[in-house]
Amino acid sequence: MRIGFIGLGNMGRHMARHLIHAGHVLTVHDTRPEAAIEHLTLGARWAETPAACASDAEILITMLPNPRIIEDVLLRGGAAEALPKGALWIDMSTSTPATAERVAAAVLDRRTVRRLDAPVSGMARGAEAGMLQIFAGGTADDFQMALPVFEAMGDPDKVLHVGPLGAGYTVKLMINLLWFSHLVATSEVLAMGVKAGVDIGVLRNSLLASPAASNFLQNDILCVLTEGDYDDSFAMMLACKDLGLAIDLGRDVGVATELSALVEQIFRRSKAQHGDLAGEMSPVRLYEALAGQEFRLPNSTAAPEGTALSAV
Helix, strand or coil: CEEEEECCCCCHHHHHHHHHHCCCEEEEECCCHHHHHHHHHCCCEECCCHHHHHCCCCEEEECCCCHHHHHHHHHHCCHHHHCCCCCEEEECCCCCHHHHHHHHHHCHHHHCCEEEECCEECHHHHHHHCCEEEEEECCHHHHHHHHHHHHHHEEEEEEEEEECCCHHHHHHHHHHHHHHHHHHHHHHHHHHHHHCCCCHHHHHHHHHCCCCCCHHHHHHCHHHHHHCCCCCCCEHHHHHHHHHHHHHHHHHHCCCCHHHHHHHHHHHHHHHHHCCCCECCCHHHHHHHHHCCCCCCCHHHCCCCCCCCCCC
């Protein structure tokens, strides 16, 4: 299948590579030409502009940092206008239904271009392994057409059709929002417990044996507890962007977001203190400071790491 792929960042570069290995004919574009060196070596073609990347595509995939850049690429970059009639645009970015509707209203619907929103979870390591979780919104027919493409990049058991257009964006935002909330709640509990004198390993094991157990406590926070790794593969500026999009969605649908707004404030405080490019786990450091110690386990205390569904 002829695929145009725009966005070769931490996630997209791995996703594009898997598509080439799966036998698809790939044309790639990024604002940084050097990001495509690996793909060109594997046989991909380079496009100088978003429009050139889209012009011969049966499927155009975008994997971009935020809604503004999506609109820049599709509208001002000419990709939407260049797509052939009947092509399928798959946006795998974390974005909002409103962004896709603005693009559609401007160009896509008039040209009978089909579309799916299919954001992903699994972080850069999931993208590198070809084991992403993919949440697709759109028609069943378009999802079935795209399924072999999704399965080349993701875990076939975790490629889900979650509803009509916009549902993929919504599900992904809700996943990230809940994950970020887990991070803040877990960090606060650990800080209180250890400052009250409980050993952090004993506290974690007790929580894991209780109804309060979570995937975050079991798996995701292990990178901090065992290695002091705050996961710089996903930057704080992107985490704050996703939190803002989720809160905007809550406002759009009329759901109060008191807790989510507080989580966003804590993440923004961490971003201000630790930097835009600090890892997404950096808010843990705020609670380490409150506890007066880093949260660390001896290796023998940590449970075996499982498959994590983290933000991305």
